[in-house]
Amino acid sequence: MEQLQYADEKENMMMADEPPRRLKWKNKMDFLLSLIGYGVGLGNIWRFPYVCAMNGGAVFLIPYGIFMILLAFPLTFLELSLGQYSGKSSYDVWNICPAFRGLGVSMTFMSGICNLYYQMILAWILYYLVHSFMSPLPWTTCDNWWNTDTCFLHQKMANNVTGIGMNVTSSLTDNASNVTAYTLEGAEYSLITGVNYTNSSNRVYTASEEFWNYNVLRISSGLDEFGSVQWHLAVALLAGWIIIFLCIVKSVKSVGKVVYVTATLPYIIITIILIRAVTLPGAIDGIKFYIIPDFTKLANPQVWSQALVQMFFSMGMGWGAFITMASYNKFNNNVLRDTIIYCFAGEGTSFYAGFVVFSVLGFMSHKTGLNIAEIVRTGPGLVFITYPEALGQLPLPQLWSVLFFIMLVCVALDSMFVTVEVCVTTITDLIPKATSKIRVMITAVTCLLMFLVTLIYATQAGIYIFQLVDWYIAAFTLFLITGLEAVVIGWIYGADRYFDDIQIMLGKRPTVLIKILWKFVNPVILSVILVFTLVKYLPPTYGEYVYPPYTSAIGWIIALISAVPIPIWMIREFTMRKGPLLQRIISSFEPSEVWGPARDYKLASEASSEHNL
Numbered sequence: 223m224e225q226l227q228y229a230d231e232k233e234n235m236m237m238a239d240e241p242p243r244r245l246k247w248k249n250k251m252d253f254l255l256s257l258i259g260y261g262v263g264l265g266n267i268w269r270f271p272y273v274c275a276m277n278g279g280a281v282f283l284i285p286y287g288i289f290m291i292l293l294a295f296p297l298t299f300l301e302l303s304l305g306q307y308s309g310k311s312s313y314d315v316w317n318i319c320p321a322f323r324g325l326g327v328s329m330t331f332m333s334g335i336c337n338l339y340y341q342m343i344l345a346w347i348l349y350y351l352v353h354s355f356m357s358p359l360p361w362t363t364c365d366n367w368w369n370t371d372t373c374f375l376h377q378k379m380a381n382n383v384t385g386i387g388m389n390v391t392s393s394l395t396d397n398a399s400n401v402t403a404y405t406l407e408g409a410e411y412s413l414i415t416g417v418n419y420t421n422s423s424n425r426v427y428t429a430s431e432e433f434w435n436y437n438v439l440r441i442s443s444g445l446d447e448f449g450s451v452q453w454h455l456a457v458a459l460l461a462g463w464i465i466i467f468l469c470i471v472k473s474v475k476s477v478g479k480v481v482y483v484t485a486t487l488p489y490i491i492i493t494i495i496l497i498r499a500v501t502l503p504g505a506i507d508g509i510k511f512y513i514i515p516d517f518t519k520l521a522n523p524q525v526w527s528q529a530l531v532q533m534f535f536s537m538g539m540g541w542g543a544f545i546t547m548a549s550y551n552k553f554n555n556n557v558l559r560d561t562i563i564y565c566f567a568g569e570g571t572s573f574y575a576g577f578v579v580f581s582v583l584g585f586m587s588h589k590t591g592l593n594i595a596e597i598v599r600t601g602p603g604l605v606f607i608t609y610p611e612a613l614g615q616l617p618l619p620q621l622w623s624v625l626f627f628i629m630l631v632c633v634a635l636d637s638m639f640v641t642v643e644v645c646v647t648t649i650t651d652l653i654p655k656a657t658s659k660i661r662v663m664i665t666a667v668t669c670l671l672m673f674l675v676t677l678i679y680a681t682q683a684g685i686y687i688f689q690l691v692d693w694y695i696a697a698f699t700l701f702l703i704t705g706l707e708a709v710v711i712g713w714i715y716g717a718d719r720y721f722d723d724i725q726i727m728l729g730k731r732p733t734v735l736i737k738i739l740w741k742f743v744n745p746v747i748l749s750v751i752l753v754f755t756l757v758k759y760l761p762p763t764y765g766e767y768v769y770p771p772y773t774s775a776i777g778w779i780i781a782l783i784s785a786v787p788i789p790i791w792m793i794r795e796f797t798m799r800k801g802p803l804l805q806r807i808i809s810s811f812e813p814s815e816v817w818g819p820a821r822d823y824k825l826a827s828e829a830s831s832e833h834n835l
Contacts, residue, residue, distance in 0.1 A: 252478030259485035259636030261568030271576030278519030285529035296739040305548030309820025312542030317817040321810040324791030329542030333644040342679040345458035354623035361433035362614035368436040372426040430611035442682035449682025484632040491629040499581035508584020586612040693762040694777035705748035712741035
């Protein structure tokens, strides 16, 4: 009772009898679908299955599940409950401990950088989607303007004669030493093996690789050859940003409607492709490669570290997204239940998608004679080279290609909605009495500026810049942000004190195990990850390209620049306060006078009281 009275006093002091101004999700399903859509990103499709297969198959789920319980669940609940309780953006929520307000700046900065290169992925997907309507699919032939003389196809040869589907037949003689015939179930296939060439000019590519390198990217020789903006990609980028703007222009009102399509359609398409894929010859071999457990892997520390890192990044903690989405919740929404659903749905989808990926890769292995381990890729190589090539060998290839890339568009959009919303919400909340028209202007300007910056990825050296940013963006700051979150809530503000706030919001206190995780387990694990990352981090790579030495310095600037706001805002907080230095420091670690429950706290309390009566 005293807690409720205390909350009422804080509410009266901060807001008097003002009605809530912040937009709210129309219903619980809008929020839940947005949450799941954010969690099921491209990384769940192009990285999780690969990491799982290469680290013991189904055994990988054991360390993954352990880290899900110890790290992902408590941190996700922490961020969601913070946003819902305060009704604030990822910046204003740190009124709970003003000295760490820089955490909100870092989160927004991280989301902004993520938006830039994630949007480039969406542009590539849109480009592939448009070309998926062509017959034949352009990445399945070697007679296009972008193809080289050494372009080849993985295809079955007739009459048991080994050969290779190349653009120029004389090239077969030139590369004869690299051609190997494979026999699979009595049928002969011919392919060029993965040979380490001393001269990279001798390297040959499949039709799908050449479409990716020479049509989509029109790739240069490296960072020293920047090249020009490729306008076909610039148009795709513009189209992507227009779609994003239209979907988030009315914040949760518009996003809440769109996610009913973008969050559910991928599951329908994945299931359709899976039903078709498992009927293909060789599919069972791919599935076996994916899930057959290798229990000896559990003794390998690398498997545990891979599970930890994969779980951490696929869950999406530390970007400010959970805080932002939950800030639009009704005050008494059961956020603990939503956290549990999110953890199961997000990572269950990752494992489910793996069956689609590896059943198709098994079919491709059957068709080409390559081992699955030689075919499987991670990252863009899977969705833009290997998978399109595999789909091109199915009956009605245009149908399956269109479905596949529509699914990727939906997955990419769901993630983009949230990360762009983090930036827009933070800026909007910093403007007093921001109207809906001002918000529309902020959204439009944000999208326009990000589009202009993203053009750097549309240059001929764009893929090298993309890889550099992707390699370093989360190398340091995400671990630092989430570790400090746990310290702030568990120790500075106090876990028991925060449990009191949660009790006001949910009507009950969480289990004491969550307090133990916040105070002890999470900081220790995240500190270990941080140190391990700094010690073991390797320079970036992209295929055979060797990055110049100076790019490591640029990379670490990218990695650290998003962490710089944390100490800067802390010093700023110390200097802006009045009184002796020690007093200013101590007071900056105490909640500000505006910290408290969200504006709709009273409405939620009254509704709860009426319900109880």
